[in-house]
Amino acid sequence: MTTTITPRQLEIIEASAKILTYSGIGSLTIKNIAKEMQFAESAVYRHFSSKEKIVEAMLEYLAQEMDTRYALILLPGAEPIDKLKLIFSSHIDFFAAKPFFIGAIFPDGLLGGSMLINDAILRLMATMKKYLIPILEDCIATNAIKNEMAAEDFAHLLMGSFRLLVLKWRLTNFAFDFSQKGNELITNTIKLITP
């Protein structure tokens, strides 16, 4: 299921992500995408058959990117608690480097638009879980974190508070140092769930 994306398509995806993140779903028009790309509106259709396909490709790209990134950093043999820290610091680094992708993971504007997009969002969250849950289970098994909650619930806790931090960052127009606050949050939360 690996869709190949041309360099030009990636440019359009990033341009669209910027509009989505900084101006909102209402501004994600072919006109604005073309303006951001500095070419005519019709040129967009040389690379995507419709606007919806762009959003679809954007979510697909993010899911793939996350998948390969995690697979790369999670070396077997490492301590599960270190893996846990690593997965979040990788996440923090990615959004700090490419904040314009944040609009895509807060899908409210996209929600209800189409089933395909709805599914893509669920797939994105499933990818995150796919890596997080086994690590958390290892942590529980090796007594690195408490056993009073299921791995699923710990994942929910971590993902939920991480998401809220990202949301706050966006709502304050990226005012604070996301890397710092993000690492603080994860450190604090892990300390809380450590026996």
Add this chain to the structure above:
Amino acid sequence: MTTTITPRQLEIIEASAKILTYSGIGSLTIKNIAKEMQFAESAVYRHFSSKEKIVEAMLEYLAQEMDTRYALILLPGAEPIDKLKLIFSSHIDFFAAKPFFIGAIFPDGLLGGSMLINDAILRLMATMKKYLIPILEDCIATNAIKNEMAAEDFAHLLMGSFRLLVLKWRLTNFAFDFSQKGNELITNTIKLITP
């Protein structure tokens, strides 16, 4: 700053909230609002001067509703830990009863392109904090919850995982029992932060 709202205006606000929550911001059009209200498009303008004013009134109404609801249930003299549980169970009850308001309260991002909604989200979160933080401080002071984190951080944790539960509820088309899952989540989380 208390704006009075006519019964007909409230009907339009609720109709708009339903469209927003169940079909997304892209479907929130005068045409659809009129259809939901079962009258002509032009009739909408008998009650609101513009579409944006509807959204404005909706957010104002919700902020007021939340404020008075909290003020009502938080009786002085109660145990802070009970107040904490109460504030969330009140929240859960409200969403379970009127799930169509979720799209308005949890927009997760720029709904329009307007600063207005951005501010409204921040104001709503501030209201939530206004009640939550003092309660959490009391909890810490009376040793009802751990003191290894600041009240602010506990609030972040609780609000973040609560928001994620709401998102999951929406993404699964309101499939699971929100009251049950919500209460479980809060119970589990409170247990985790109890010394």
Add this chain to the structure above:
DNA sequence: TCTTTGTGAGTGAATATTCACAAACAAACA
């Protein structure tokens, strides 16, 4: 009668998408 609340027809602007066409470039061939 006057105010409230509705209707239906109409407006201009914005929307996504399509179309015929052109410039740039590379491969194939004389």
Add this chain to the structure above:
DNA sequence: TGTTTGTTTGTGAATATTCACTCACAAAGA
């Protein structure tokens, strides 16, 4: 080398549709 041919990537004009919003008018209750 020069010519032909095809492909990719762009353009500008035109399309139908949808959008928020306006206005003259009507029913109906106070």
